[in-house]
Amino acid sequence: MRRIVDQAPVAAALDYDSTLIGALELSSKKWVVAVQVPGSRKHTKYAVEPNGPALATLLEMLKARSAAAGKPIARVVVTHEAGRDSLVQFNA
Incomplete structure:
Protein backbone atom coordinates (compact mmCIF):
# COMPACT_ATOMS: atom_id res chain seq x y z
CA MET A 1 0.00 0.00 0.00
CA ARG A 2 1.34 3.42 -0.95
CA ARG A 3 1.50 6.04 1.73
CA ILE A 4 0.58 9.62 0.84
CA VAL A 5 2.41 12.29 2.79
CA ASP A 6 1.14 15.85 2.95
CA GLN A 7 3.98 18.29 2.57
CA ALA A 8 3.86 21.78 4.00
CA PRO A 9 4.69 24.57 1.57
CA VAL A 10 8.35 25.46 1.51
CA ALA A 11 9.11 28.90 2.94
CA ALA A 12 11.07 31.31 0.77
CA ALA A 13 14.72 31.63 1.66
CA LEU A 14 15.88 34.94 3.07
CA ASP A 15 17.86 36.84 0.47
CA TYR A 16 20.30 39.00 2.41
CA ASP A 17 21.26 40.88 -0.77
CA SER A 18 17.78 42.38 -1.19
CA THR A 19 16.23 42.33 2.30
CA LEU A 20 16.35 45.10 4.91
CA ILE A 21 16.22 43.50 8.36
CA GLY A 22 15.28 45.56 11.41
CA ASN A 51 5.08 56.99 15.62
CA GLY A 52 4.46 55.07 12.42
CA PRO A 53 5.14 57.90 9.94
CA ALA A 54 8.61 58.52 11.43
CA LEU A 55 9.43 54.82 11.14
CA ALA A 56 8.13 54.71 7.55
CA THR A 57 10.24 57.75 6.65
CA LEU A 58 13.38 56.08 8.06
CA LEU A 59 12.71 52.85 6.17
CA GLU A 60 12.11 54.72 2.90
CA MET A 61 15.35 56.67 3.41
CA LEU A 62 17.26 53.42 3.99
CA LYS A 63 15.68 51.85 0.89
CA ALA A 64 16.68 54.87 -1.23
CA ARG A 65 20.23 54.88 0.17
CA SER A 66 20.62 51.16 -0.50
CA ALA A 67 19.28 51.50 -4.06
CA ALA A 68 21.74 54.35 -4.71
CA ALA A 69 24.56 52.03 -3.55
CA GLY A 70 23.47 49.38 -6.08
CA LYS A 71 21.60 47.13 -3.63
CA PRO A 72 17.87 47.68 -4.21
CA ILE A 73 15.65 46.40 -1.41
CA ALA A 74 12.85 44.04 -2.43
CA ARG A 75 11.65 43.12 1.06
CA VAL A 76 11.62 44.74 4.52
CA VAL A 77 11.45 42.56 7.64
CA VAL A 78 11.02 44.31 11.00
CA THR A 79 10.37 42.73 14.38
CA HIS A 80 9.52 44.43 17.65
CA GLU A 81 9.45 43.73 21.34
CA ALA A 82 6.25 42.63 23.01
CA GLY A 83 5.82 45.51 25.50
CA ARG A 84 6.64 49.16 25.94
CA ASP A 85 9.65 50.23 28.02
CA SER A 86 10.40 46.60 28.92
CA LEU A 87 8.84 47.13 32.35
CA VAL A 88 6.54 44.66 33.99
CA GLN A 89 5.26 45.26 37.50
CA PHE A 90 3.79 42.57 39.69
CA ASN A 91 1.82 43.35 42.85
CA ALA A 92 2.09 40.76 45.57
Whole structure:
Protein backbone atom coordinates (compact mmCIF):
# COMPACT_ATOMS: atom_id res chain seq x y z
CA MET A 1 0.00 0.00 0.00
CA ARG A 2 1.34 3.42 -0.95
CA ARG A 3 1.50 6.04 1.73
CA ILE A 4 0.58 9.62 0.84
CA VAL A 5 2.41 12.29 2.79
CA ASP A 6 1.14 15.85 2.95
CA GLN A 7 3.98 18.29 2.57
CA ALA A 8 3.86 21.78 4.00
CA PRO A 9 4.69 24.57 1.57
CA VAL A 10 8.35 25.46 1.51
CA ALA A 11 9.11 28.90 2.94
CA ALA A 12 11.07 31.31 0.77
CA ALA A 13 14.72 31.63 1.66
CA LEU A 14 15.88 34.94 3.07
CA ASP A 15 17.86 36.84 0.47
CA TYR A 16 20.30 39.00 2.41
CA ASP A 17 21.26 40.88 -0.77
CA SER A 18 17.78 42.38 -1.19
CA THR A 19 16.23 42.33 2.30
CA LEU A 20 16.35 45.10 4.91
CA ILE A 21 16.22 43.50 8.36
CA GLY A 22 15.28 45.56 11.41
CA ALA A 23 14.52 45.25 15.11
CA LEU A 24 12.39 47.88 16.82
CA GLU A 25 12.60 48.82 20.50
CA LEU A 26 9.52 50.74 21.58
CA SER A 27 9.21 53.40 24.25
CA SER A 28 6.96 56.40 24.76
CA LYS A 29 9.80 58.90 24.14
CA LYS A 30 11.56 57.35 21.13
CA TRP A 31 11.80 54.21 19.08
CA VAL A 32 15.23 52.69 18.46
CA VAL A 33 15.60 50.78 15.21
CA ALA A 34 18.60 48.50 14.61
CA VAL A 35 18.93 47.58 10.94
CA GLN A 36 21.09 45.45 8.70
CA VAL A 37 21.08 46.70 5.13
CA PRO A 38 21.95 44.59 2.08
CA GLY A 39 25.67 44.34 1.44
CA SER A 40 26.65 45.05 5.05
CA ARG A 41 27.31 42.70 7.94
CA LYS A 42 27.13 45.40 10.61
CA HIS A 43 24.03 46.66 12.38
CA THR A 44 23.26 50.37 12.57
CA LYS A 45 21.00 52.01 15.16
CA TYR A 46 18.65 54.89 14.51
CA ALA A 47 16.35 56.74 16.92
CA VAL A 48 13.03 58.03 15.59
CA GLU A 49 9.96 59.73 17.02
CA PRO A 50 7.54 57.18 18.52
CA ASN A 51 5.08 56.99 15.62
CA GLY A 52 4.46 55.07 12.42
CA PRO A 53 5.14 57.90 9.94
CA ALA A 54 8.61 58.52 11.43
CA LEU A 55 9.43 54.82 11.14
CA ALA A 56 8.13 54.71 7.55
CA THR A 57 10.24 57.75 6.65
CA LEU A 58 13.38 56.08 8.06
CA LEU A 59 12.71 52.85 6.17
CA GLU A 60 12.11 54.72 2.90
CA MET A 61 15.35 56.67 3.41
CA LEU A 62 17.26 53.42 3.99
CA LYS A 63 15.68 51.85 0.89
CA ALA A 64 16.68 54.87 -1.23
CA ARG A 65 20.23 54.88 0.17
CA SER A 66 20.62 51.16 -0.50
CA ALA A 67 19.28 51.50 -4.06
CA ALA A 68 21.74 54.35 -4.71
CA ALA A 69 24.56 52.03 -3.55
CA GLY A 70 23.47 49.38 -6.08
CA LYS A 71 21.60 47.13 -3.63
CA PRO A 72 17.87 47.68 -4.21
CA ILE A 73 15.65 46.40 -1.41
CA ALA A 74 12.85 44.04 -2.43
CA ARG A 75 11.65 43.12 1.06
CA VAL A 76 11.62 44.74 4.52
CA VAL A 77 11.45 42.56 7.64
CA VAL A 78 11.02 44.31 11.00
CA THR A 79 10.37 42.73 14.38
CA HIS A 80 9.52 44.43 17.65
CA GLU A 81 9.45 43.73 21.34
CA ALA A 82 6.25 42.63 23.01
CA GLY A 83 5.82 45.51 25.50
CA ARG A 84 6.64 49.16 25.94
CA ASP A 85 9.65 50.23 28.02
CA SER A 86 10.40 46.60 28.92
CA LEU A 87 8.84 47.13 32.35
CA VAL A 88 6.54 44.66 33.99
CA GLN A 89 5.26 45.26 37.50
CA PHE A 90 3.79 42.57 39.69
CA ASN A 91 1.82 43.35 42.85
CA ALA A 92 2.09 40.76 45.57
